[in-house]
Amino acid sequence: MARYSSYGNLDNRIAEDLDQGFTGFNNKLRPDQLRPGILTESNNGRMDINGEWQPRKGVELFSSPFVAGVFTLPFYLYESIPAVNTFTRVGDLITIDFGTNPHGIIDGTGVNISGFDYTGLINPNGNFIATYVSDYVITYTVTGLDSTPTDDSLAVTGMKIDSTAGNFIEASCEFSDPNNDSESYVACVATNSTVLVKTADSGSTTVILTYPAGETVPEGSTVIQAFNKLYIFRKGDIAMEWDGDISSPAFSLVGNGDYTQPVILGDGGSNTVISDGVVTVTSTAHGLSVGQVVVIVESSDQLVVGDSYTVASVPDSDTFTFYAQYDDQASHNNHYSKKTSQGLGFTHMPAPEFGVYHQRRLIVPYQYDVTGSTGSSVITDRNIVDEALFSDILDADTYDRIYGQFRFNAGAADFIVGFHSFSDDKLVVFNRNSIHIVANSLDLGSSVSQLITNEVGCLARDSVQQIGNSMIFLSDNGVYGLNFIDLYNLRGQDVPLSASIEGTIKRINKAHASKAKSVYFDNRYYLAVPLDNSTTNNALLIYNFLNKQWESIDSINDPDWEYSELTVAGEGDRRSVYAINRNGGVHQYESRIDDRDLYIVQVGGTVTDAQVLSSAITRMFNLNSLDRKKWNNFDLHIQSSEDNTSDADLEAITENIDDIIDLSSISDLNGSPLAIDEDVSLRGRFGNRRAYGLQFKLTTTKGRPRLRALKVAGATSFRSLDKAE
Numbered sequence: 001m002a003r004y005s006s007y008g009n010l011d012n013r014i015a016e017d018l019d020q021g022f023t024g025f026n027n028k029l030r031p032d033q034l035r036p037g038i039l040t041e042s043n044n045g046r047m048d049i050n051g052e053w054q055p056r057k058g059v060e061l062f063s064s065p066f067v068a069g070v071f072t073l074p075f076y077l078y079e080s081i082p083a084v085n086t087f088t089r090v091g092d093l094i095t096i097d098f099g100t101n102p103h104g105i106i107d108g109t110g111v112n113i114s115g116f117d118y119t120g121l122i123n124p125n126g127n128f129i130a131t132y133v134s135d136y137v138i139t140y141t142v143t144g145l146d147s148t149p150t151d152d153s154l155a156v157t158g159m160k161i162d163s164t165a166g167n168f169i170e171a172s173c174e175f176s177d178p179n180n181d182s183e184s185y186v187a188c189v190a191t192n193s194t195v196l197v198k199t200a201d202s203g204s205t206t207v208i209l210t211y212p213a214g215e216t217v218p219e220g221s222t223v224i225q226a227f228n229k230l231y232i233f234r235k236g237d238i239a240m241e242w243d244g245d246i247s248s249p250a251f252s253l254v255g256n257g258d259y260t261q262p263v264i265l266g267d268g269g270s271n272t273v274i275s276d277g278v279v280t281v282t283s284t285a286h287g288l289s290v291g292q293v294v295v296i297v298e299s300s301d302q303l304v305v306g307d308s309y310t311v312a313s314v315p316d317s318d319t320f321t322f323y324a325q326y327d328d329q330a331s332h333n334n335h336y337s338k339k340t341s342q343g344l345g346f347t348h349m350p351a352p353e354f355g356v357y358h359q360r361r362l363i364v365p366y367q368y369d370v371t372g373s374t375g376s377s378v379i380t381d382r383n384i385v386d387e388a389l390f391s392d393i394l395d396a397d398t399y400d401r402i403y404g405q406f407r408f409n410a411g412a413a414d415f416i417v418g419f420h421s422f423s424d425d426k427l428v429v430f431n432r433n434s435i436h437i438v439a440n441s442l443d444l445g446s447s448v449s450q451l452i453t454n455e456v457g458c459l460a461r462d463s464v465q466q467i468g469n470s471m472i473f474l475s476d477n478g479v480y481g482l483n484f485i486d487l488y489n490l491r492g493q494d495v496p497l498s499a500s501i502e503g504t505i506k507r508i509n510k511a512h513a514s515k516a517k518s519v520y521f522d523n524r525y526y527l528a529v530p531l532d533n534s535t536t537n538n539a540l541l542i543y544n545f546l547n548k549q550w551e552s553i554d555s556i557n558d559p560d561w562e563y564s565e566l567t568v569a570g571e572g573d574r575r576s577v578y579a580i581n582r583n584g585g586v587h588q589y590e591s592r593i594d595d596r597d598l599y600i601v602q603v604g605g606t607v608t609d610a611q612v613l614s615s616a617i618t619r620m621f622n623l624n625s626l627d628r629k630k631w632n633n634f635d636l637h638i639q640s641s642e643d644n645t646s647d648a649d650l651e652a653i654t655e656n657i658d659d660i661i662d663l664s665s666i667s668d669l670n671g672s673p674l675a676i677d678e679d680v681s682l683r684g685r686f687g688n689r690r691a692y693g694l695q696f697k698l699t700t701t702k703g704r705p706r707l708r709a710l711k712v713a714g715a716t717s718f719r720s721l722d723k724a725e
Contacts, residue, residue, distance in 0.1 A: 460517075
């Protein structure tokens with residue numbers, strides 16, 4: 001803009017202020033306290049190390065793996081469907097014949113089937129869509145039907161409300177096929193089945209994993225992959241496991257009931273051979289796996305009774321080996337057993353709410369006792385919420401209640417929230433009001449626990465992430481961190497990582513903060529939280545570790561949307577953050593190149609196409625003066641994205657005198673929207689508005705424009721002693 005070449009004593013000099021790039025946002029300090037390059041607000045925005053602010057990429061619906069489970073609209077309330085005469089089954093298709101009585105069922109409408117007995121995992125009873133064959137015959141399909149049912153008062157009626165039929169996604173994780181290192185799936189654990197969504201082919205391939213008859217997954221359940229298996233933890237119910245074999249897609253209950261102590265191993269006669277330090281043992285159906293420990297209980301050779309050895313290999317189901325430094329010998333007759341418990345005895349997995357994999361063990365909270373017989377277990381609440389139980393090495397079914405049991409903050413009003421496996425054989429235990437470490441878990445007999453801090457605890461188990469030598473998590477005071485100070489010590493940070501966005505942290509609904517989810521991807525920490533009065537995670541807070549600043553508050557413009565689960569999965573360009581809606585499906589986050597979000601918010605619902613609502617508000621410019629100014633003009637440097645034309649509305653927000661100045665839009669100032677990858681310098685005027693300070697707001701209306709730099713100019717004036725507001 002034009003400037004005077006010289007000024008007199010009575011002239012008001014034009015001063016300028018400039019932001020040449022943007023690295024983060026801060027809503028703790030007043031806008032006029034922020035340093036250059038820090039925004040007051042960033043909504044659905046990204047700030048890379050080049051200093052440009054740009055709207056995030058759109059969300060793509062990756063897979064909708066479940067269909068509506070209760071009603072299909074439109075549906076008919078059939079009142080007088082006649083009795084069934086006969087039925088037949090061929091594969092997944094069941095044909096029902098009503099004999100000489102017309103059924104009156106309209107093709108493609110819903111009916112309810114009841115009265116079938118079945119022996120397989122798939123239930124042929126329930127609500128289904130009927131196909132009209134004739135006035136006397138209908139068919140319906142039961143996907144994956146694995147047995148032929150029998151007639152036990154078979155009946156067909158109109159559809160019925162079934163509270164167990166709804167399939168809601170309750171947990172998720174990445175599943176990598178142990179037999180194929182290029183296969184990655186998003187495991188969606190739902191109420192009545194789990195679906196694996198393959199990431200390599202845009203979610204078009206899915207694998208349905210069934211549950212044992214009568215078993216469901218309630219809200220609050222969790223899932224992990226460990227020992228090449230998937231484990232579903234259901235608080236107060238027996239956990240379920242799947243062995244990872246795609247050809248056998250069915251979960252089973254983990255070992256339950258009273259634990260049977262180890263049996264003697266080693267067939268009668270000559271069962272042990274030593275050659276070159278390798279001991280080979282023949283024992284029919286020994287049930288051992290690599291890494292488990294065997295104990296010598298009887299020896300007729302050099303092996304010493306009481307010594308223990310780690311299984312080195314399992315050539316087949318009837319043979320195992322271990323290493324021992326003894327002379328070669330021909331066959332001898334020895335007896336072995338698995339390691340035995342010292343005291344209370346072993347127990348099966350104690351019906352936990354969650355678990356983590358650490359140093360070849362599974363660690364779970366020890367809140368319940370499981371007794372009784374297999375399949376008819378008695379689960380008793382111990383009313384203890386601050387104990388953990390460690391499994392045997394490479395054996396998620398065996399837990400020693402003496403050496404494998406740890407209690408934290410006994411006697412205090414505290415409880416275990418989560419665990420995290422850290423480096424150098426340290427398990428970090430996050431309690432609600434304290435944090436502890438268990439060290440040396442390879443040898444549980446010599447393991448020790450120590451308190452890190454009782455000044456802060458963890459609000460949400462799934463908020464914990466390890467990034468480099470630090471762990472970050474959501475606490476009552478915001479997002480805190482633990483730093484690895486030296487080879488042996490973890491220390492808590494004095495100031496929360498989220499101190500700069502305290503205004504947002506205070507908006508978190510503490511009553512539902514335990515639902516928070518997080519992932520770490522592309523040098524960013526994604527934290528999904530419930531803001532304001534929301535009872536579900538409706539916002540995503542993003543911290544950029546390259547800029548070392550909070551970058552954005554993300555959201556989707558729909559009150560029914562929630563970030564129920566966050567998972568990082570996939571290979572190559574499919575390696576991404578996947579956001580999962582409990583009532584919808586799997587969405588690949590920031591996968592589109594435009595400003596559109598494509599998502600669903602209801603199981604079996606239609607896809608919504610909505611614009612990403614992005615905006616940025618700068619710091620408050622005050623020309624380094626407390627005087628009131630006459631705001632004159634601005635220069636805006638902006639560039640369109642490489643793939644879209646762009647446009648945005650522009651505003652100025654003034655303080656004392658408070659006002660909002662409409663600065664029109666990019667297309668108005670430029671004469672047209674910005675073409676693909678076009679960069680411009682736009683100039684405009686504020687109209688000599690008088691105010692102490694001024695902020696600049698950009699709200700995108702089209703595409704993903706890149707805000708590169710902003711300069712504002714004004715002159716000190718309005719030196720009246722009267723107040724301005």
